[in-house]
Amino acid sequence: MLFDSLEFAVFLPVVFAVYWSLSSRSLKLQNAFLIVVSYIFYGWWDWRFLALIIFSSGVDYLVAKGLYETADLKKRKTLLWASISINIGLLGVFKYFDFFSKSFAEAFTLLGKPLDPLLLNIVLPVGISFYTFQTLSYSIDVYRRKLEPSEDLISFFAYVSFFPQLVAGPIERATNLLPQFYKRRVFSYDKAVDGMRQILWGLFKKVVIADNCAGIVDPIFNHASDLNGSTLALGAIFFAIQVYGDFSGYSDIAIGTARLFGFDLKPNFLYPYFSRDTAEFWRRWHISLSTWFRDYVYIPLGGSHGSLWQNVRNILVIFLVSGLWHGAKWTYVLWGGLHACCFIVIMLIGNHRRNLDVVAQGRYLPSLKELLQMGFTFALLSFLLIIFRAENLGDAWVYIENMFSESIFRRIQIYESKAFIPLIGGLFLVEWLSRERLHGLEVLSRYSRLWRWAIYLGLILIIVSFRGESQAFMYFQF
Numbered sequence: 001m002l003f004d005s006l007e008f009a010v011f012l013p014v015v016f017a018v019y020w021s022l023s024s025r026s027l028k029l030q031n032a033f034l035i036v037v038s039y040i041f042y043g044w045w046d047w048r049f050l051a052l053i054i055f056s057s058g059v060d061y062l063v064a065k066g067l068y069e070t071a072d073l074k075k076r077k078t079l080l081w082a083s084i085s086i087n088i089g090l091l092g093v094f095k096y097f098d099f100f101s102k103s104f105a106e107a108f109t110l111l112g113k114p115l116d117p118l119l120l121n122i123v124l125p126v127g128i129s130f131y132t133f134q135t136l137s138y139s140i141d142v143y144r145r146k147l148e149p150s151e152d153l154i155s156f157f158a159y160v161s162f163f164p165q166l167v168a169g170p171i172e173r174a175t176n177l178l179p180q181f182y183k184r185r186v187f188s189y190d191k192a193v194d195g196m197r198q199i200l201w202g203l204f205k206k207v208v209i210a211d212n213c214a215g216i217v218d219p220i221f222n223h224a225s226d227l228n229g230s231t232l233a234l235g236a237i238f239f240a241i242q243v244y245g246d247f248s249g250y251s252d253i254a255i256g257t258a259r260l261f262g263f264d265l266k267p268n269f270l271y272p273y274f275s276r277d278t279a280e281f282w283r284r285w286h287i288s289l290s291t292w293f294r295d296y297v298y299i300p301l302g303g304s305h306g307s308l309w310q311n312v313r314n315i316l317v318i319f320l321v322s323g324l325w326h327g328a329k330w331t332y333v334l335w336g337g338l339h340a341c342c343f344i345v346i347m348l349i350g351n352h353r354r355n356l357d358v359v360a361q362g363r364y365l366p367s368l369k370e371l372l373q374m375g376f377t378f379a380l381l382s383f384l385l386i387i388f389r390a391e392n393l394g395d396a397w398v399y400i401e402n403m404f405s406e407s408i409f410r411r412i413q414i415y416e417s418k419a420f421i422p423l424i425g426g427l428f429l430v431e432w433l434s435r436e437r438l439h440g441l442e443v444l445s446r447y448s449r450l451w452r453w454a455i456y457l458g459l460i461l462i463i464v465s466f467r468g469e470s471q472a473f474m475y476f477q478f
Contacts, residue, residue, distance in 0.1 A: 001041055001044035001045070002472060002473070003202075003203075003206070003250065003253045003254075003257075003473070004203060004206055004207050007044070011037075011040075011041070012257065012260075015037045016260055016261070018033065019033060019034070019037075019261060020187050023184075023185060023186070023187065027182075027183075027184050027185075028152075028154055030185070031154045031155050031158040031181055032154050032158075034158045034161075034162065034163075034261070035154065035157050035158050035161055037163060038158070038161040038162060038163035038166060039053075039161060041163040041166070042126070042127070042161070042163070042166055042167065045126050045167075046123070046125070046126070049125035049126070049128075052090060052094075052125055052128065053131060053160065053161055053166075054157075056086075056087060056090065056131060056132055056135050056160070057135060057156065057157050057160040057161070059082075059083060059086050059087075059135070060083055060087075060135040060136065060138055060139045060160075061149075061150065061153065061156050061157075063079050063080070063082060063083040063139050063142075064138060064139050064142040064149035064150070065149045066079045067079050067080065067139065067142045067143050067149070068142055068148060068149045076143060079139075079143075080139060080140065080143045083135075083136060083139040083140075084136065084139075087132040087133075087135060087136045088132075088136075090128065090132055091128060091129065091132055093120070093122070094122055094124055094125055094128055095124055095128065095129065095327075095328055096324075096328050097120050097122075098117075098119045098120055098121065098122075098328070099328030099329070100328075101117040101118050101119060102117045102119070103330075104117065105117035126167045127166055127167035127168065129325060130165075130166070130167065130168060130169050130171055131160060131161075131166060133171050133289075133292055134160060134171050134172060134174075135160055136296075137171070137173055137174065137292060137295075137296060138173075138174040138178075140296055141173070141174060141175060146175065147174055147175055147178075150174075150178060152181075152182065155178065155181035155182055156178065156181075158181050159172075159174065159177055159178045159181055162177070162258070162263070164253075164254040164255070164257040164258045164261075164263075164265070165254045165255075165258065165265060168247075168250050168251075168254070168473055169250075169251065169254070169268060169286075169288055169289070170251060170254065170255070170265055170266055170267075170268040170287070170288035171288040171289060171292055172265060172266065172288070173266075176264075176265075176266060177263065177265070180262075180263050180264070185261070185262035185263075186262070187262065188262065190445075191259050191262065192259065192260050193445075194256075194259060194442065194445065195255075195256040195257065195258070195259030195260045196256065196260070197256070197439070197441040197442070197444060198252045198253070198255055198256030198259065198438075198439045198441065198442075199252065199253050199256035199257060199260075200256075200441065200456065200459055200460070201249075201252050201256075201439055201440045201441045201459075202248075202249040202250065202251070202252030202253035202254075202256060203249070203253065203463055204249075204427070204459055204462065204463055205244075205245040205246075205248060205249030205252065205427065206245060206246060206249035206250065206253070206473070207249075207463050207466065207467050208420060208423055208462055208463055208466045208467075209241065209242070209245035209249070209420070209423065209424060209427055210241075210242045210243075210244075210245035210246035210249060210471075210474075211467075211468055211471050212420040212466060212468065213238045213239070213241050213242035213245065213424075214242055214471055215468065216235070216238050216414060216418075217235055217238050217239045217242055217389075220232065220234075220235030220238075220414075221235060221239070221389055221390070221395075221399070224395065224398055224399040224402055225398055225402060227402070227413055228402075228405075228407035228408070228410040228411075228412075228413060229402060229403045229404060229405050229406070229407040229408030229409075229410070230407065230408050230409065230410055230411070230412045231412050231413045231414065232399060232402055232403035232408075233403055233408060234412055234414070236382045236383060236385060236386050236403070237382050239382070239385055239386075239389050240273075240378070240381055240382040240385050241424060242474075243385065243388075243474060244269075244272070244273060245427070246473055246474045247269070247286070247473070247474060248268070248269040249473075250473045251267075251268040251269055252439055255267070255268070255439075256439075266287070266288060267287060267438055268286060268287050268288050269284065269285060269286070269287065270283075270284040270287065271284060271431050271432075271434075271435045272284035272285040273374075273378055273381075273428070274359050274374055274431075274432065274435055275355070275359075275374065275377050276354075276355045276359060276370060276373035276374055276377060277346055277351065277354070277355060277373065277377055278339060278342040278343060278346065278377060278380065278381070279343055279346045279347075279351070279352045279353075279354075279355070280354075280355040280356075280377075281377060281381065282339075282343070283356075289322065289325070290322070293318045293321065293322055294318070297317065297318050297321060298314055298315075298317075298318045301313075301314045301317060301318075302314055311347070312344055315340050315343055315344055315347070316337070316340045316344075318340075319336040319337060319339050319340030319343065320333060320336050320337055320340065321336070322336050322339075323335050323336020323337065323339075324336065326388075329391075329392070330392070330393055331387050331388065331390050331391075331392060331393060331396055332388065334387050334393065334396075335384055335385075335387045335388045338384055338387070339384065342380070358435055358436050359374065359435070361436070383400075386399050386400060386403075419466075420466050423462065423466070427440075441455075
């Protein structure tokens with residue numbers, strides 16, 4: 001069930017009405033209802049994989065209780081490693097087994113010893129990379145004594161399966177989201193209205209920007225060997241805009257939907273394309289994932305403490321693993337590795353802790369230096385996303401080689417509809433003016449009712465007018 005589908009347009013108001021009708025009866029009943037509708041939402045793709053969510057939830061619920069009840073360090077480590085092994089094992093079987101099996105066979109073939117790979121050919125369960133990380137972080141936090149285990153089975157299962165963020169994040173920490181299931185939730189009109197605004201903005205980014213960019217990007221990447229360099233360069237830029245509109249749009253819809261039900265999720269994107277270097281970019285892009293790797297991989301490895309080599313190693317590890325998290329392809333690993341190199345360069349010159357503020361804070365316009373920094377960073381990110389988008393390393397090489405040929409100075413070859421392109425400028429203008437707020441339409445709360453509704457209706461008209469063939473959210477495949 002896609003957020004921009006007719007099914008969800010029917011599903012959401014029905015669930016909303018029933019959910020709030022239960023608020024005066026029982027908190028436990030309200031949470032149980034969320035579990036049921038979340039399982040229906042997830043089961044819309046494939047009911048068989050519901051067993052994985054239930055299994056992962058049950059494992060970490062029991063592991064956390066065991067961690068809290070024993071003081072024996074050896075037993076606690078055994079329980080923690082059981083949780084890690086099971087959750088990473090699920091990912092390994094469903095997401096990475098065929099990838100490593102093929103890679104192993106290809107390596108033997110290169111050595112002159114052909115080997116047929118053992119393939120499972122299993123369908124990747126939607127959202128498995130997200131909910132396994134969410135339950136795993138819960139067990140780790142209990143192990144670290146940062147969190148007491150849940151005594152409420154229903155609240156815990158509702159936390160793991162909460163449908164707005166179940167299939168593509170944000171990856172919520174139990175310290176933030178789980179306590180919200182323990183407390184009675186009172187309907188807030190202002191929170192619900194702001195949630196609807198964020199949903200509307202997310203739909204604009206997904207339906208108008210991302211899906212229409214896909215109509216230009218897909219033909220370019222599919223025929224890279226036949227197109228000139230200027231067209232390929234433009235394709236890389238449009239893909240950077242597409243992936244931002246798609247994933248940040250999903251996050252906006254997820255966070256806004258959660259607010260309709262009285263929950264506050266952490267922001268997942270904070271205007272990353274206004275970053276002045278790639279270090280700042282990773283503080284603003286997919287925040288729930290980057291902070292997850294920081295807290296549960298980078299810091300346990302030693303973080304920035306220790307020798308320069310150890311710090312470089314730790315950065316390489318988290319970026320390579322982050323790349324692999326995105327998918328079982330060497331293109332993702334290389335993309336992560338190149339981002340690691342960029343971060344390491346910034347660290348070596350001592351600028352990785354720079355740009356902690358909002359660009360042009362308190363000013364309408366950036367300085368020339370800030371503008372050049374943002375332009376260079378966006379160009380670099382767009383270039384690296386060529387590797388992210390390519391089907392394999394060979395395709396990435398062909399794309400980049402053709403892009404940097406003499407044909408980069410020729411006329412751009414795009415024949416698809418370009419009517420939506422001015423709206424990209426509108427997207428970034430709104431986000432620039434809102435860059436100190438949580439989402440693009442948050443400022444509307446200060447407008448008069450007439451202006452608010454004019455903007456709402458205008459956005460709805462644009463979404464309906466530019467809606468084409470519905471496309472699945474890109475991060476569902478991760």
